Amino acid sequence: MTAVAIPPTHPTLRPRPVSDVLTMLGRSLLRAVRYPALTVFLVVGPLVMLVLLVYVFGGAFGAGVAPGVTPGADGRAAYLAFIAPTLLVITVVGGATSVATSAAMDAAGGIMARFRTMAISSGSVLSGMVLGFLVQALVAVVLVLGAAFAMGYRPDAGPSDWLALVGLLVLLGLALNWLCVAMGLHARSVESASNLPMVLLLLPFLGSGFVPVDTMPGPVRWFAEHQPFTPVIDTARGLLAGGAGLDGATVVQAVAWCVVIGVAGYVWARSLYRRERRL
């Protein structure tokens, strides 16, 4: 073999954050296509919960979430309407737990070290992951919503409500994905990367996700009323009900929580990206 090498280039420095983020997003989506099992997993979890909760518990629970509803078929329909928004939120949380694993895998293998030695926009590696999993989560949300439809769910949302719902889920997804990227980079191993994010999956249960908050005992109720998922789920539920019973303060709280979580996650993740790791 006669090797004739390319002469070295002496590049001028020109950061291209947009191009780098799009390249990394492309990588993330290509990985999603190559490994579809992950997206399937994102849909299957919420789907199982939806079917189980509606068909097993729904008949009885429905009477508890909507006044004047009788147990049985009516109860099931009422409970489906109550938890469908929750499951959309849970689908987004599920996406975020996968980001943590993915970030930990990149950090454990050599590829993140390679990216860190390259003259690329330093946020692009993580941004690509965050956005890629956001797209995956939104695809999963559409599929879960389709399943709820098939079970008889008929939301009253108008076009502007749908738009606002998409905005809310995107904001929530961005916030949780940044937080979970940081959790994944913080984890000591790939196996433990999803431990911290799992706690996030519990929060909807300790909030307004599956039963009204005012049915809970004192301390639990206090926690439920003051944790981020309650306003987020209430907002999603209100929007899907066409704005019925949705007050401005709840929306503000939901957005504020997302912004706080997102900014904190972003700052934490960016600082962990440059942390020294075992080579």
Add this chain to the structure above:
Amino acid sequence: MPTIPTEPAIQVAGLRKSYRSRSGDQLVLDDVDLVVPAGTVTALLGANGAGKTTTVGVLSTLLAPDAGTVRVAGHDVVREADAVRASIGVTGQVTAVDELLTGAENLRLMVRLAHLGRAEGRERVAELLERFALTDAADKPVSTYSGGMRRKLDLAMTLVSAPAVVFLDEPTTGLDPRSRRTLWDEVRALVAAGTTILLTTQYLEEADQLADQVAVLHGGRVVAQGTPDELKRVHDAGTLDDVFLALTEPAAATPAETTTTDQEAVR
């Protein structure tokens, strides 16, 4: 003193680096001095755990030096990290490829991150696949590659941006004899084209064959630096193996002992 036409590609003076852990600090590099002239190959040798990977980590901006000055391609690795990154290519000891993508996709990812044009990028990918005998496997996922194929892809990815300074940490570990020769040819061709290369290896014959200059790392310092022939002459040894064994004898590890006391003194 003769006129120096260009600044050395790598200049390391007084480099110190320790790892912090709960069980206390471990001083790995105590006082490393190293100069690699542009357009040459230097082989960094040292026993397992001597700090070769740590040195490459500092030079490639992955690890921050605790003390000393480190300049690569004319830029300071701490203050001008991005300028250094724009000039280097790194193949680490751990293979750094995306397992889920194909070989060609991995290379195209590097093309896009190097901001190469479409046509130029396509050409470069085809050329690198050819040079590393990966054309047939180009469209297969990397997860189906053998260890040696991954290693070759890793090297090809490093070369996509045509970096001025290339770091290769044990690049031929796991390569078959033919692939190893291919890599040697590649290294020679790169150097002929003006690239500077710092490589680490445990195959001293490889260092003898390839390197213009050999540096031996021991006890946190570069204990010898020179051409392979110089080192053999000075140490009255027939092979680099003998030089290596003479220089890295545990009994000769006085610098390692002094480093710990040095460190205590610093604290």
